[in-house]
Amino acid sequence: MPELPEVEALVQFLGERATGHVIAQVSIGAISALKTFSPAASDLVGRTVTGTQRHGKWIDLATDPGPHLVVHLARAGWLRWYEQAPTTPVRPGRSPLALRVLLDDGSGFDLTEAGTRKRLAVHVVADPRDVAMVASLGVDPLAPEFTxxxxxxxxxxxxxxxxxxxxxxxxxxxxxxxxxxxxxxxxxxxxxxxxxxxxxxxxxxxxxxxxxxxxxxxxxxxxxxxxxxxxxxxxxxxxxxxxxxxxxxxxxxxxxxxxxxxxxxxxxxxxxxxxxxxxxxxxxxxx
Structure with missing residues (x-):
């Protein structure tokens, strides 16, 4: 399972590459991974990525003007980055692919999950704290508050x-x-x-x-x-x-x-x- 160091590195990596770009397309590969319905995942399309942040082991991609894409990779999930993302249609099925996000320059990323126990969680929310598990997080061990x-x-x-x-x-x-x-x-x-x-x-x-x-x-x-x-x-x-x-x-x-x-x-x-x-x-x- 990705933990704080890997999630922070992913957040930094994603922020460096996605910030300032417009989301051109969002495709769902695993309906079970999407834990929210309003805002819809399609509401991310046309929004500019303004930055990324980590909350515990959660990835938070913010857009403006629009919602946040908040992701927990769980035990077997991962983020796969493409400088030139695939453009083939995403078809829900048994593939490890849970979500694909394409950006305006042709780059993008997939969220994937190996194995049969599907726990990867994707939330599209107005505020990260709308996700109950994010709102309940304790102190971050690298924050000044962790004394x-x-x-x-x-x-x-x-x-x-x-x-x-x-x-x-x-x-x-x-x-x-x-x-x-x-x-x-x-x-x-x-x-x-x-x-x-x-x-x-x-x-x-x-x-x-x-x-x-x-x-x-x-x-x-x-x-x-x-x-x-x-x-x-x-x-x-x-x-x-x-x-x-x-x-x-x-x-x-x-x-x-x-x-x-x-x-x-x-x-x-x-x-x-x-x-x-x-x-x-x-x-x-x-x-």
Whole structure:
């Protein structure tokens, strides 16, 4: 799933190429991806793109005078940019293509989604906050408002696993499964650590590591073409998606805990004092 660094890089990439251009055509390839009906997607046609913005893991393309195109790529969605976009008619069907936008200079982009579980969401709205999930987003971890004190308040508000806090979009917006693993590895913290058990020094370390991990990932992603962002992310991950491989910090074997539709990865030596966290498949958990 694209997370804050990749979505921010996509927003920058799209903004640089689309801003100032007029939307010439919008074609729907997957009706299920379109979550709104008024304004209509066709209302974007003839509007000038005025800029792009990120809200958590949401992409926001603004037009004037007109609505916003607000997109969540979900787990398997992506944005494919064309300097010269295809002009063949888009036909709804089993294709990965969900939406195509053509600009006045012949360039444009497709929103695509692989797999059978279709979760990509496209909203055409007068204001991004008309999308309920955007309106409910928590603090952005790269914003000035994300202070040590703010993180401490979130950690103390209710007792939960620290990985769950990092991933909860209503509390901290933009971090998903991959970067929560990376942050906790860099902070040398168990994903199962309870938030109310964190000492002030732990909160300060988690705050600094969160910002530094995301800033480093964003620095690597920024300026790259959309087509390169997925591979760039994979190459920079330290533990996420690396189960069975050596930890790049201590050389211990990276371990995995599987859940119904996801998995987390961690290093026992770096994060849990050498303890192996039991997999849910065994119905046992070690705190």
């Amino acid at each position: 040590v004190e703010r993180l401490g308040e979130l950690a103390a508000a209710r007792n939960q696993q620290v990985k769950g806090l990092l991933r909860d979009q209503r509390q901290i917006a933009g971090i998903g499964n991959a970067y929560s693993d990376e942050i906790l590895h860099a902070a040398r913290m168990s994903p199962y650590a309870q938030t109310r058990s964190l000492l002030p020094a732990d909160v300060a370390r988690l705050h600094a590591t969160t910002r530094e991990t995301l800033r480093q990932a964003l620095a690597v992603s920024s300026g790259r073409p959309a087509a390169e962002l997925k591979d760039t992310k994979r190459r920079t991950l330290q533990v996420h998606g690396r189960a069975g491989l050596p930890c790049p910090v201590c050389s211990d074997t990276v371990r995995e805990v599987s859940f119904a539709d996801s998995a987390l990865q961690y290093c026992p030596t770096c994060q849990t004092g050498g303890r192996i966290l039991a997999d849910r498949r065994t119905s046992k958990f070690l705190k």
